[in-house]
Amino acid sequence: MLKGKLKFIIAIAVIALTVSYLVYGGVKDTMVYYLTVEELKAQVPTVYDSRVRVSGMVVPGTIMKDTNGALEFQITDGTQTIDVAYEGIVPDIFADDVEAVVEGVYAKNDVFEADTLLAKCPTKYESTDSLYENKETSY
Amino acid sequence: MVETGSISILLAFIISVYVLIASLYGVKTKKWDFVRSAENGAIAVLFLLIIATIALLHSLINLDFSLKYVALNTSTDLAMIYRFTSLWAGQAGSLLLWCLVLSIYTAIVVLQSRNKDRQLMPYVLATLATVSIFFIGIVAFVESPFEKLPFMPQEGRGLNPILQNAYMAIHPLTLYFGYVGVTVPFAFGMGALISGKLGDEWIRYSRKWALFAWTFLSIGLLLGARWAYLELGWGGYWAWDPVENAAFMPWLAATAFIHSVMIQEKKGMLKKWNMSLIIITFFLSIFGTFITRSGIISSVHSFAQSDIGPLFLGFIAFILLFSFGMFLYRINDLETENSFDSILSRESAFIFNNLLFLGAAFAVFLGTIFPILSEAVTGNKILVGPPYFNRVNVPIALVLIFLMGVGPLISWRKASFKNLVKNFLYPILLAILTVVVLLVFGMKDVVALISFSLCAFVTGTVFTEFFRGTRVRTKRGENFLLAFTRLVSKNKRRYGGYIVHIGIVLIVIGVTASSVFVTEKQATLAPGESMELRNYNLRFDGLEQYTTDAKNATIANLTLLEGGKQIDTIAPEKNIYKYEGNREINQETEVALRSTFKDDLYIILSSFNEDGSATIRVMINPLVNWIWAGGLVLVLGAIVTMWPTRSRSRQEAFIRYTVSDHDNPVKAS
Numbered sequence: 001m002l003k004g005k006l007k008f009i010i011a012i013a014v015i016a017l018t019v020s021y022l023v024y025g026g027v028k029d030t031m032v033y034y035l036t037v038e039e040l041k042a043q044v045p046t047v048y049d050s051r052v053r054v055s056g057m058v059v060p061g062t063i064m065k066d067t068n069g070a071l072e073f074q075i076t077d078g079t080q081t082i083d084v085a086y087e088g089i090v091p092d093i094f095a096d097d098v099e100a101v102v103e104g105v106y107a108k109n110d111v112f113e114a115d116t117l118l119a120k121c122p123t124k125y126e127s128t129d130s131l132y133e134n135k136e137t138s139y
Numbered sequence: 140m141v142e143t144g145s146i147s148i149l150l151a152f153i154i155s156v157y158v159l160i161a162s163l164y165g166v167k168t169k170k171w172d173f174v175r176s177a178e179n180g181a182i183a184v185l186f187l188l189i190i191a192t193i194a195l196l197h198s199l200i201n202l203d204f205s206l207k208y209v210a211l212n213t214s215t216d217l218a219m220i221y222r223f224t225s226l227w228a229g230q231a232g233s234l235l236l237w238c239l240v241l242s243i244y245t246a247i248v249v250l251q252s253r254n255k256d257r258q259l260m261p262y263v264l265a266t267l268a269t270v271s272i273f274f275i276g277i278v279a280f281v282e283s284p285f286e287k288l289p290f291m292p293q294e295g296r297g298l299n300p301i302l303q304n305a306y307m308a309i310h311p312l313t314l315y316f317g318y319v320g321v322t323v324p325f326a327f328g329m330g331a332l333i334s335g336k337l338g339d340e341w342i343r344y345s346r347k348w349a350l351f352a353w354t355f356l357s358i359g360l361l362l363g364a365r366w367a368y369l370e371l372g373w374g375g376y377w378a379w380d381p382v383e384n385a386a387f388m389p390w391l392a393a394t395a396f397i398h399s400v401m402i403q404e405k406k407g408m409l410k411k412w413n414m415s416l417i418i419i420t421f422f423l424s425i426f427g428t429f430i431t432r433s434g435i436i437s438s439v440h441s442f443a444q445s446d447i448g449p450l451f452l453g454f455i456a457f458i459l460l461f462s463f464g465m466f467l468y469r470i471n472d473l474e475t476e477n478s479f480d481s482i483l484s485r486e487s488a489f490i491f492n493n494l495l496f497l498g499a500a501f502a503v504f505l506g507t508i509f510p511i512l513s514e515a516v517t518g519n520k521i522l523v524g525p526p527y528f529n530r531v532n533v534p535i536a537l538v539l540i541f542l543m544g545v546g547p548l549i550s551w552r553k554a555s556f557k558n559l560v561k562n563f564l565y566p567i568l569l570a571i572l573t574v575v576v577l578l579v580f581g582m583k584d585v586v587a588l589i590s591f592s593l594c595a596f597v598t599g600t601v602f603t604e605f606f607r608g609t610r611v612r613t614k615r616g617e618n619f620l621l622a623f624t625r626l627v628s629k630n631k632r633r634y635g636g637y638i639v640h641i642g643i644v645l646i647v648i649g650v651t652a653s654s655v656f657v658t659e660k661q662a663t664l665a666p667g668e669s670m671e672l673r674n675y676n677l678r679f680d681g682l683e684q685y686t687t688d689a690k691n692a693t694i695a696n697l698t699l700l701e702g703g704k705q706i707d708t709i710a711p712e713k714n715i716y717k718y719e720g721n722r723e724i725n726q727e728t729e730v731a732l733r734s735t736f737k738d739d740l741y742i743i744l745s746s747f748n749e750d751g752s753a754t755i756r757v758m759i760n761p762l763v764n765w766i767w768a769g770g771l772v773l774v775l776g777a778i779v780t781m782w783p784t785r786s787r788s789r790q791e792a793f794i795r796y797t798v799s800d801h802d803n804p805v806k807a808s
Binding site: 005007008011012015016018019022023025026027029030031032033034035053065067068069089090092093095103 | 301372373374479482487490491494495498501502505506509510519520521522523524526527528530531534535661663726727728743745746748752754756
């Protein structure tokens with residue numbers, strides 16, 4: 001009976017430890033710092049070649065798309081600006097002035113080489129601003 | 140209509156407060172008239188919320204833009220069906236729906252069991268009323284769908300085009316049925332704790348309701364995945380986004396609960412565990428609503444951000460403190476009636492199943508709140524992405540699939556070697572055979588090999604069960620088909636559960652194949668050029684443009700060839716919506732999908748150029764359809780399990796026959 005209990009405790013401990021180990025290892029190997037453009041710039045040169053995620057507004061007029069679908073643009077936090085190069089699927093809402101979130105590596109030539117691009121709506125989803133604009137145009 | 144709506148909500152709030160007070164007062168003082176009137180109050184709340192919902196629907200359908208909610212979520216060019224579904228497209232409407240669904244459930248609980256248990260039921264009702272008060276309170280005083288604008292806009296902002304999709308129209312609804320459904324078993328748990336009636340009653344009701352909620356959560360998750368796959372255009376169906384995790388966590392906890400509850404039902408064990416589990420499940424369901432609604436964790440899904448966050452946090456803290464407080468108060472009444480005999484037994488398989496489900500829920504929870512946690516502790520915002528979730532959850536999932544094969548067949552209490560051989564020899568041989576065949580066909584991926592062989596193992600055990608059960612009956616002279624249907628209909632819970640397991644196996648096969656064996660290629664093609672992909676050849680025939688009332692669309696016409704033979708034409712689109720209003724999203728990429736049971740050809744028109752060339756991205760996702768098919772099987776199994784049984788045959792289902800039990804008869808207990 002006691003031996004049975006002990007086996008259980010060992011088995012449960014093994015499960016708990018395995019899950020903890022998986023969580024710990026997973027966090028350690030896959031974690032990514034989420035920075036603003038300013039924080040990224042502040043961490044030069046240590047930030048070079050490590051994987052980070054950066055968010056900022058897309059600077060209007062900087063989006064350049066070549067015929068192969070590769071994309072270059074700049075993002076800013078209002079004070080600092082970085083160049084971003086990206087190739088892959090472009091979200092539908094990606095455009096001038098939207099908040100873009102890019103993940104990748106800041107290369108030594110000061111171009112952020114992104115392999116992930118996410119975009120968020122420029123305003124709060126439930127903002128009524130657009131309705132006011134609409135009101136003005138309709139009178 | 141608008142005034143009717145807001146007054147109904149206000150009345151519903153007041154009556155919910157009355158329901159709470161009257162039910163508690165009634166049961167404390169044994170004045171059953173008060174309990175009865177509280178029950179009637181719950182029905183009244185349902186009617187009031189139906190009126191409020193109809194009032195909002197009326198405004199949505201008639202496009203009354205003087206209401207902020209209507210102006211933000213509809214527009215004159217919105218099809219009738221989506222005006223209707225706008226009810227749950229925004230924050231305030233979704234919360235009203237939450238309240239409505241909860242009041243429907245409360246009314247059902249009241250009508251089903253008002254004469255059942257006089258001690259337990261008033262507390263169950265009081266718990267449901269407390270949750271209602273919170274949500275109706277938010278709708279009444281913080282996020283009212285009947286809030287008016289100071290002016291009357293000519294046009295509304297309209298519904299985001301990616302939400303104008305049949306799956307998106309029903310996915311939130313099913314998810315809500317699941318989310319809210321978790322409240323009911325929680326209320327029974329609380330009722331049992333407060334009243335001290337910790338017998339079988341609460342567990343029996345909780346199990347049914349938990350299964351019901353679990354089924355809707357499953358459907359909601361799958362519909363959401365399907366929607367993401369069709370609309371988001373990145374080629375996958377699951378991204379470990381916080382909003383997806385929000386629904387996945389209560390699903391994991393609920394899955395643990397619907398399994399461990401069987402052990403309490405049959406053996407009187409795990410009482411503390413089950414009580415904690417249902418509290419955790421409810422917590423995760425409210426927490427899920429909180430993170431999707433508060434915007435505290437940044438997600439690519441653009442949900443409304445608002446100031447209801449602190450209210451939710453307060454409510455969550457209250458739930459946890461109160462329920463675990465009650466739990467500690469009653470802890471001595473939750474003693475187990477049996478103890479574990481052997482690690483090789485069905486009981487222990489269920490324990491491991493539970494630990495793993497909870498471990499997975501914990502890992503997902505940690506990963507989801509990691510940015511907040513790390514910022515609080517270190518000052519840096521650190522994210523863990525899909526690689527983290529995959530690394531942690533894939534091994535856990537593989538062990539769970541293994542247990543899914545073991546659990547239903549292994550004997551209770553202690554499995555003998557003979558029993559193990561008898562039950563598992565053929566399934567294990569089938570698993571080994573699967574690995575060998577796949578290796579011969581050149582599959583090298585270790586995770587995929589393990590996953591497929593475990594799936595074969597589970598399928599083997601389930602078929603063994605069906606086969607044995609049917610054979611026992613055919614030996615009694617029934618024909619095969621009759622024997623089979625009788626077998627299932629006399630043991631709905633057992634065989635329904637097996638059907639659900641088969642559904643899960645199909646989903647696992649689909650997920651494994653489509654995440655391990657994706658082929659992806661992007662190319663810029665001039666008209667007439669083509670690209671090769673696996674055994675397919677895709678020829679670009681040229682661009683075509685057309686205009687409708689709502690949009691300017693560009694189509695890339697493609698011809699699909701296999702072995703030189705034309706097999707299909709495919710046309711991915713890129714749409715620019717012509718809005719008169721100021722909607723933020725006016726571009727939409729319409730994926731072209733050619734779906735078969737073998738693979739999905741997922742084709743995106745990335746961009747097109749003035750010279751008539753187009754950049755096309757193609758993915759071959761194998762066996763994705765198995766996921767959706769598995770979902771249908773899962774629902775079928777859940778329906779079989781929940782199908783009502785006349786009370787006599789329910790007795791039979793309880794005593795149930797088990798092959799493994801015959802080998803190892805339980806000594807006089």
